[in-house]
Amino acid sequence: MGLDGFVYCRCWQDGLATPCPVGPVGFDEDGHLALLQPWEGNSAAHHTFYAWMSGDACPHPLMEQSSEGLSNWTGVRLFQQALRSAGKARFPTLAAGLPDDNGGWLSAEHAAAALAELDAFRGSRIADEVVLIDEATGREVMPHVEVHRGVFMFGPGWQAGVGPGGFFVVGTDVDPPVTLFRATRFTQRVMPDGRIEFVAEGMRAILATRPVGGHGLPPPERLAVRTRTRSADDFAYIVSPLRRLCAASVATGNPVMWC
Known part of the structure; x- marks a missing residue:
């Protein structure tokens, strides 16, 4: 999921569109070109309107300039x-x-x-931006997103993420939350039961989650937190x-x- 955007053309406003077989047509309170009738009791008319709008109303697909x-x-x-x-x-x-x-x-x-x-x-x-990388390839796995406080993984009683202090796992079933794992360099492996083991010098954490940085690729074994220049x-x-x-x-x- 993400953010999309569009801009309507002016064909309807300038009288260049083909006549709509139903009406009235206008901009609704949310700014969308629409059939200005309630859906309830008028579903057939709405289907006709959308067929017109997505069909031969004007040369622009869905009457969108961009x-x-x-x-x-x-x-x-x-x-x-x-x-x-x-x-x-x-x-x-x-x-x-x-x-x-x-x-x-x-x-x-x-x-x-x-x-x-x-x-x-x-x-x-x-x-400069803090990022988690695959140490073997240099591939960026996850950047530090401030508004999310670096968190990009969740599970029952825990959160994990990346920040200036390294990759971290925090236990959230206690108040205040407690840090279970934090490292700037660490390894991960998939255990026989499917859980993921994270290991760094003197620290170890096991989580029921997917490997970090998989996303259809072989998951990295060695990860590190680095600072990269951005432009x-x-x-x-x-x-x-x-x-x-x-x-x-x-x-x-x-x-x-x-x-």
Whole structure:
């Protein structure tokens, strides 16, 4: 799951769309072009509307001038983290306009301001980032995500994650939580019963979970926490589609719709 966005074309607003066989059509309270009738008792009309909208209403698929998949939520959070690192006060529109969950919109006026901020972000100094890596290959396994306090694994009575102090496992079934494992370099192995054993000098933890850093690849045996230099170029994965969405919003006068 992640964040997507789209911008409606102006075909319906400018009278260029083919006539809709049902009505009335307009923008609803959430900013979506919709059939302005309750669903209950009008389901057939709604199906007709969506067939029109996704069919021959205009040359644009689903009447969208632009549609972009931005990133999974970890990628969004890392970009927000980079904005704060580069100076949150310099990017007020992006800081306030990027959603914390699916839904909502960014007005065309704010999209114009966001374009300027994205240009300014290109030359920004980004703070170094703490990451967990596969020590054998150098592959990045998981970055430290501040808003999640570095946590990226959960289980009954425990949480695990990565932070400036290393990879950690915390027992959460006591108050206050207790650190069960913490290391900047460690090994992991899959035990015969399927549990994962983490070992570092003088420390050992066993969790019922999947191996760290598997994700369809052979899981790493040796992992380490490192600090890596980041630049604005590392965030092209989200900056580029954001620019396209904001440019389409400015061109059409329609908002960026988050979904």
